[in-house]
Structure formats: structure tokens, C-alpha cells
Amino acid sequence: MLDQLKYSLQESIQKIDSSIELLIDDIEVSLLFDEKGDFTTNIALKLSKLLKQKPLDLAQLVIKNFSSKDFEKIEVAGPGFINFFLKDQSFLKLLNYEQKRFQDQSTVNIEFVSANPTGPLHLAHGRGAIVGDVLSNLYQFFGHNVTREYYVNNTGNQINEFLSSILYHISSIHNLALPYKQFYKGDYIQDLAEKCFENFKDIFKSKLISKEQELKIVNYAIEYLVSLSIQTLEGSGIVFDQVSYETSIVEKKLLPEIIKELEKKGFVYRGQLHNPKDFQGTKKDNEITIFKSTHFGDDEDRALTKNDGTPTYFANDIAYHVDKHKRGYSRLINIWGADHLGYLKRLSSALSALHPDINFSVVFCQIVNLKRNNEIQKMSKREGTIFELDQLVNEIGIENYRYFMCYRKNDTHMDLDIDLIKKENKENPIYYIQYSFARSQSVLERANKLINKNMDLSLELKNLIKKIHEWDLVVFNSYKRNEVHLISHYLENLASMFHSLWSSAKSNPQIRFLDEDNNLSEEAQSLLKKYQLVLSEGLGILGIKPKLKM
RNA sequence: GCGCUUGUAGCUCAGUAGGAUAGAGCACCAGAUUCCUAAUCUGGGGGUCGUAGGUUCGAUUCCUGCCAAGCGCGCCA
Numbered sequence: 001m002l003d004q005l006k007y008s009l010q011e012s013i014q015k016i017d018s019s020i021e022l023l024i025d026d027i028e029v030s031l032l033f034d035e036k037g038d039f040t041t042n043i044a045l046k047l048s049k050l051l052k053q054k055p056l057d058l059a060q061l062v063i064k065n066f067s068s069k070d071f072e073k074i075e076v077a078g079p080g081f082i083n084f085f086l087k088d089q090s091f092l093k094l095l096n097y098e099q100k101r102f103q104d105q106s107t108v109n110i111e112f113v114s115a116n117p118t119g120p121l122h123l124a125h126g127r128g129a130i131v132g133d134v135l136s137n138l139y140q141f142f143g144h145n146v147t148r149e150y151y152v153n154n155t156g157n158q159i160n161e162f163l164s165s166i167l168y169h170i171s172s173i174h175n176l177a178l179p180y181k182q183f184y185k186g187d188y189i190q191d192l193a194e195k196c197f198e199n200f201k202d203i204f205k206s207k208l209i210s211k212e213q214e215l216k217i218v219n220y221a222i223e224y225l226v227s228l229s230i231q232t233l234e235g236s237g238i239v240f241d242q243v244s245y246e247t248s249i250v251e252k253k254l255l256p257e258i259i260k261e262l263e264k265k266g267f268v269y270r271g272q273l274h275n276p277k278d279f280q281g282t283k284k285d286n287e288i289t290i291f292k293s294t295h296f297g298d299d300e301d302r303a304l305t306k307n308d309g310t311p312t313y314f315a316n317d318i319a320y321h322v323d324k325h326k327r328g329y330s331r332l333i334n335i336w337g338a339d340h341l342g343y344l345k346r347l348s349s350a351l352s353a354l355h356p357d358i359n360f361s362v363v364f365c366q367i368v369n370l371k372r373n374n375e376i377q378k379m380s381k382r383e384g385t386i387f388e389l390d391q392l393v394n395e396i397g398i399e400n401y402r403y404f405m406c407y408r409k410n411d412t413h414m415d416l417d418i419d420l421i422k423k424e425n426k427e428n429p430i431y432y433i434q435y436s437f438a439r440s441q442s443v444l445e446r447a448n449k450l451i452n453k454n455m456d457l458s459l460e461l462k463n464l465i466k467k468i469h470e471w472d473l474v475v476f477n478s479y480k481r482n483e484v485h486l487i488s489h490y491l492e493n494l495a496s497m498f499h500s501l502w503s504s505a506k507s508n509p510q511i512r513f514l515d516e517d518n519n520l521s522e523e524a525q526s527l528l529k530k531y532q533l534v535l536s537e538g539l540g541i542l543g544i545k546p547k548l549k550m
Numbered sequence: 551g552c553g554c555u556u557g558u559a560g561c562u563c564a565g566u567a568g569g570a571u572a573g574a575g576c577a578c579c580a581g582a583u584u585c586c587u588a589a590u591c592u593g594g595g596g597g598u599c600g601u602a603g604g605u606u607c608g609a610u611u612c613c614u615g616c617c618a619a620g621c622g623c624g625c626c627a
Contacts, residue, residue, distance in 0.1 A: 028567095036570080040570090042569060042570095045568095045569060045607095045608090046569090048607085049606095049607090054607090055569095055607085077570070078569080078570035079569065079570065079607080079608075080569085080570095081569080081570065116627070153627060155627090156626070156627055157626055157627070158626075158627055159627095272625090273624090273625070274624085274625090286625090288625060290625095299552075299553065299623080300623095302625095303624085303625045304625090305625075306625040307625055308625085310625095312624095312625065312626090312627090313626070313627045314627095316627095317627095337621095338554090338555070338620085338621060338622085339621060339622065340621095340622085341553090341554050341555070341621070341622060342553070342554070342621085342622045342623060343622085344554095345553095345554095364555085366555075366556085366620085366621085367620080367621080371562095374561095407563090408562090408563070408564090409563090409564085411555070411556090412555085412556065412563085413555090413556070413619095413620070414562095414563090415562070415563095417562075420562085420576085424589065425589055425590090426575085426589075426590070427575075427576065429575080431589075432575095432589085432590090434589095435587080435589055435590080436590095438587070438589095439586080439587060439590090442586065442587060443586050446586065447586095485564085486564095489564065489574085492574085492575085493574080496574085496575095499590055499591065500590095500591070500592090502586080502587090502590075502591080503582085503588085503590060503591035503592080504591080504592095505585085505586075506582075506583070506585070506588090506590090506591075507582080507585095507592095509585060509586095512585075512586055513586060514586050518586080520586095549587095550587075550589075
């Protein structure tokens with residue numbers, strides 16, 4: 001119905017001045033939940049500058065030329081807002097209004113979590129995981145064919161250090177005197193070392209471990225941790241469609257072509273950047289391949305190869321994203337931690353150099369602090385105070401976990417208050433929302449027979465109907481902006497209006513859903529069903545099942 | 551030092567393609583239950599929107615300086 005209102009407004013404005021080119025999307029209409037009215041638009045304020053007319057005069061003109069049967073009153077208020085008051089019968093129209101939902105069936109690849117495969121998932125990964133999954137649900141809601149992808153960085157230094165740490169443990173526990181250093185610490189490394197030892201007993205009979213054997217061991221260890229992570233994620237309701245390994249991207253040998261392509265476009269040169277951080281001794285004169293990312297506004301040019309000729313992480317990452325692009329997705333979305341903010345410029349530069357038409361975007365998730373007993377828990381790898389994701393999900397439950405990870409805007413810092421989350425009352429929004437669903441369900445279950453009777457249009461009922469109607473706006477906005485918190489906030493507000501209506505019937509039995517004989521009016525039934533539908537859709541996108549009974 | 555993000559009520563945070571008296575929850579105070587789930591609801595106090603300027607009919611929102619917090623600043627990944 002908001003769309004209809006927009007069209008009527010457009011029509012009215014055309015009548016005033018047919019030379020105005022006003023797009024329907026330029027007309028802003030929002031809902032009011034107070035005595036000012038039901039809908040409002042600021043279009044007169046917006047157009048006043050363009051038309052060089054006073055907003056109040058313009059608003060009057062708009063009203064004069066406006067035609068619609070749904071409103072009993074339209075008035076100008078404040079500096080030039082136009083406020084609309086719906087007729088009573090229009091509220092029921094509003095309730096049963098079936099908006100045709102925007103649909104786009106193009107393919108989208110959403111890559112998230114993608115943690116280094118050298119340790120278990122912890123709290124920091126949890127936010128990206130849920131935001132990525134919920135965003136995937138949101139895109140599916142609008143018809144997209146979504147691939148949830150998990151990327152495993154199984155090459156590079158970190159892998160060597162990881163392997164070395166495992167072998168160091170095996171060596172020291174079994175007195176093997178193998179020449180490996182310790183880099184990673186923690187219980188999980190010891191457990192993993194023991195598993196590797198059991199699995200590769202034969203290898204450790206000799207004093208020397210070949211490169212091939214090392215590879216076998218590290219691949220086993222990585223595979224073990226990856227499957228553990230996937231398992232943890234499944235425990236939070238996330239199922240990936242694809243797991244990609246850096247090594248298999250390397251095997252595709254895309255990089256030489258990519259560098260050639262960049263060369264052709266003049267974005268690559270051979271040369272030297274500053275010395276590496278750990279560089280000692282005389283200046284090396286090896287030249288490396290460098291991408292001219294400053295051309296795209298980056299602070300400095302970025303290395304594509306290292307001193308020893310091997311590709312950098314960045315180079316392989318370009319190849320990985322080109323690979324995703326080649327797989328035919330019309331859109332690539334990455335979920336990254338805020339510590340990668342500075343990395344975006346160089347990757348998007350490289351991608352737009354190669355494929356100017358690429359639709360690539362990154363959603364950033366800021367860090368999450370854990371709060372317990374009103375104190376922020378400092379987390380540090382060194383202190384061994386890392387909170388593993390498994391533990392968290394176990395402690396607070398999957399629903400709370402998923403809801404609270406979507407509770408705050410993704411790019412702001414967030415405190416996760418464990419004590420609040422575990423509360424089972426209105427302080428906990430997800431509990432509050434679920435309770436409202438259970439209340440609505442109890443009415444439907446109690447209903448004896450359906451009768452034909454008009455509902456009493458109280459203020460609370462009108463507000464609830466309007467709020468339900470707002471859902472289409474909210475979910476679309478959330479999708480357009482890649483912001484999942486809009487959904488959780490909406491659901492909380494919606495539930496609040498339901499509870500208000502419910503309580504208003506305490507003092508006024510006239511407006512209860514059920515009469516003395518537990519008869520339910522058809523209108524009330526359709527309201528309750530619509531309420532449940534919207535809640536189910538919203539909760540569904542968050543990956544939470546509504547509760548029928550509590 | 552440079553870059554990015556953030557600064558809104560005592561606390562946790564919404565709101566910002568410039569718009570009405572800046573919102574919600576918690577905490578605090580006062581109320582509501584013979585009645586569909588009180589696991590809830592109603593009302594109240596509480597703000598120089600970090601700060602100083604600028605842009606204009608109008609700025610929490612845009613621009614600039616400053617202050618404070620977080621993150622990043624490898625031929626690591």
C-alpha cells in the first residue's frame with residue numbers, strides 16, 4: 001500500500017508541474033506510530049529547493065491534487081511534512097495487502113569464516129560466521145541462488161610453522177630428537193600431535209622425515225582441524241556448499257595469466273619495495289613483481305612475488321577471487337574481520353583492474369568482546385584465555401548465539417553480555433520475541449469456531465497492523481544494505497507491539513481475540529496468522545525456529 | 551606518523567541518500583493480574599548527539615580542525 005501511496009503522490013506532483021522528472025524511488029514514505037498520523041512523506045520539503053517554492057505551500061498543492069480513497073484525513077504539519085490518516089476499513093486492507101516481493105535469481109557467492117586452518121574456531125570467528133550465514137539466507141529470501149563458501153589458506157609460512165610445532169611436540173614427548181621448533185602453543189596442538197603420531201607411526205620409526213612425509217602429516221592435521229571447524233559451524237546451523245583450498249587454486253595455475261594480463265594493462269612492474277621486515281645483511285638485488293595499486297588509490301604498490309620468486313598471499317588471493325569470478329557468479333561477497341580493513345583496497349584494485357565489471361563487496365565485522373559478571377573478558381592467545389566457539393554455543397544455545405551476533409550493526413564493536421543472554425525474560429530480546437509467538441499460537445489453538453465479526457480498531461491494533469506491513473520495507477532495506485541487524489531490531493519492535501495489544505485487552509475485554517465462548521473472528525485469525533508469518537520469515541532469515549509453546 | 555572504524559541517556563546500543571519534540575532496552579521511581587501465557591504491560595525522571603568551526607530555510611546526519619578509543623600499516627597469512 002505504501003507503493004500505491006507513492007504512485008498517487010507521483011501523480012499529484014505531475015499534475016502540479018509535468019516537467020518534473022520524479023522517480024518513484026525518490027519519494028520517501030514512512031510509517032508513523034503516534035498521533036501525527038499513519039504515514040508521512042517529506043516530499044514537499046525535498047522538492048521545495050528544486051521548485052523554489054515554500055515547503056508549506058507546496059505541501060498544500062500536493063494535497064489538493066492528491067486522490068486516494070484510503071485516507072480520511074491528510075494534513076500538512078511541521079515545516080512541510082504531509083501526514084496521512086488511514087480510514088478504519090483501510091487498515092484491514094493493509095493487513096491483507098499482498099505485496100509482490102522483489103525477486104532476483106542471479107547467483108551470489110558469499111565467502112565467510114575462512115579461518116586459518118591452524119587452530120580451532122573462537123569467538124572472533126563467530127560473528128562473521130553468523131553474519132555470513134544470515135546474509136546468505138537474506139539473499140535466498142529474495143530469490144538468489146547462493147553459494148556459501150569456506151576458504152582454507154593451506155599454504156605459506158604459517159603452515160610450515162604449524163607443521164613444525166606438531167613435530168616438535170611429537171619429538172619431545174616421544175624423545176625422537178627431531179629438528180623442529182615450536183611456534184604454536186596450546187592444548188589442541190598437543191592433542192593434534194598425538195593424533196598425528198598414532199596415525200603415522202611408521203614414519204616416526206626413522207630419524208629423518210622426508211618432505212613428502214611432512215606433507216602427508218600436515219595435510220592430515222589441516223584436514224582434521226578443518227573438519228572440526230565445519231562441525232562447529234554445523235552446530236551453529238551453518239552448512240557450507242563449497243570448501244576451497246588455496247593449494248587447489250594454485251594447482252589451476254591462474255596466476256601467470258593474471259600477471260600477464262595486468263602487465264598488458266600496464267599495472268605491473270619489476271622492482272623492489274622496502275626491505276622485508278626481517279631482512280638482514282646487504283641489500284638484495286633480486287627484483288620482484290609488483291602491482292601498481294597506487295594507481296587505484298592504495299597507499300603503496302603491493303608485491304606479487306617474494307624474493308625467492310614464490311607468489312605472495314595477495315597474489316594467490318587475486319587468483320582465488322578470479323577463480324570465483326570465472327565460476328560465473330554475478331556477485332561476490334566476502335565477510336571479513338575488521339583487522340583486514342586495510343587489505344580491501346589492494347584486492348579490489350586488482351580485481352577491478354582485471355575485471356572492471358566485477359561486482360565484489362566486503363562486509364566487515366568488528367570484534368566481539370565477551371562480558372561476564374559485568375566485566376569484559378580479555379582474550380589473549382598467550383594467556384590461554386581464548387574462548388572457543390564450541391564452548392560459547394554450548395553455553396548460551398544456538399538461538400541466543402545467532403540472534404545476538406545479528407543484534408548490532410556488523411561494523412561496530414560489540415559486547416556480548418553472557419549473563420544477559422542467559423536470562424529468560426524480556427531483558428533477552430529473543431526470548432521476548434519467542435514469547436509473543438507462543439502467545440499468538442495459544443489463541444489459535446484455543447479458538448473454538450470462526451465467527452464473522454469486526455475487530456475493534458484500538459490504537460494498539462492499528463500500530464501492530466502498520467508494523468506488520470512495514471516488514472517488506474525492512475527486509476528489503478536490510479538486503480540492499482547488507483545489514484542484518486535491521487531484522488533483529490524490527491522483530492523486537494514488532495513483538496513489543498504485539499505484547500502491547502495483548503495487555504491492552506486486560507483492561508478492555510472487548511478487544512480480546514477470543515470471546516467468552518472462545519470464538520475467534522476471521523479478522524483476528526488473519527491478523528494472528530499474518531503476525532506469525534512475518535515473525536517466521538524474520539526469524540527464519542536469522543536461522544531461528546519460532547516456538548509454538550513456551 | 552599515516553590510513554580505516556568508532557564516540558548518541560548512568561549502562562548496552564538504534565537512528566544519519568539533511569527534516570517534526572533525537573529513540574529502545576537495562577538500571578531508577580510509581581502503577582496494572584477474578585480476564586486469550588504478568589515470561590507481560592502502563593506512566594515518570596534522565597541528553598550542550600566527543601569538541602570547535604563551516605555549508606543552509608533546517609545538521610546527530612555533509613565538510614574541516616581538534617580530543618579520545620579500537621584496528622591496520624611485511625617480499626606474514
